[in-house]
């Protein structure tokens with residue numbers, strides 16, 4: 001039996017997470033997998049209930065589970081709070097840190113049916129298939145932060161810290177990932193300016209000697225941002241530090257249609273966390289408009305990485321591809337000739353497609 005912690009969170013979280021659960025339940029029937037789901041509050045929702053965005057019970061539930069599915073965290077209602085009580089800084093980041101989730105995998109995959117939803121020309125985007133490996137528990141996000149009064153004003157300080165062992169473990173994971181793909185690894189840094197990037201580059205160079213079958217290329221982050229829109233198919237696996245990874249994956253997600261399609265897996269600890277790469281989108285919350293596919297695809301990654309069930313993971317990806325090929329879209333992806341679906345209806349279609357696929361394969 002697999003125990004899954006369900007953390008809907010804020011904004012559109014409570015709408016998209018049930019759709020992923022729906023799909024996981026369908027998989028349990030189809031593939032004979034036994035799941036239990038236990039829900040817990042996190043983020044702003046947890047502040048309202050308990051006064052803290054990451055209650056002890058929620059963290060304990062996560063630690064005691066086999067995998068976690070999370071919606072999104074944060075919203076304007078809690079933006080005024082000091083950093084130590086803000087949902088993002090006081091729930092999501094500690095959750096990642098406490099669970100030792102140092103690697104965030106974000107697969108940027110192009111669905112055939114979404115070719116013309118990309119802001120890029122078809123010939124530029126066609127064939128794009130990138131895995132971004134983002135370091136998730138170091139760098140600016142976790143370095144010392146402080147404010148100081150200085151004559152005539154204030155000074156704010158964030159520190160960008162990396163140790164060689166932190167770089168090595170994420171580097172190793174990325175080299176391994178490249179090995180099971182097209183054997184090309186781009187390491188993105190800003191070594192022309194930052195000392196942490198110089199160490200990053202040195203460690204990657206050292207590691208490369210252990211992976212002679214993988215081609216390692218270094219690229220400055222500003223150039224990488226340009227190359228991503230100019231010629232995305234030159235990339236296979238990208239490895240980069242926390243903040244660069246945060247920024248580049250938002251950019252990369254839209255290349256393939258919408259950030260509503262970008263799934264993610266945060267791994268490296270005992271229990272892994274699966275969440276869409278997008279935020280809580282408070283502007284469209286409670287309108288049954290949000291795209292649940294990134295969360296559904298994250299559930300697929302859970303089946304692949306946590307439960308080692310490649311067939312079920314593939315089935316979810318194929319079901320999503322079918323639904324899109326049949327012309328169904330959530331609002332942000334609507335195009336002439338397509339049919340608009342709400343969040344829940346999109347989840348239903350994916351389940352339907354799963355059932356059909358499975359029938360077809362019998």
Ligand code: IPM
Pocket residue numbers: 073074088089092246277279
């Ligand atoms: C992400 C998000 C988070 C991050 C925010 C909500 C703190 O943007 O997962 O990419 O910056 O890591």
Ligand code: MG
Pocket residue numbers: 246247250277
């Ligand atoms: Mg982000």
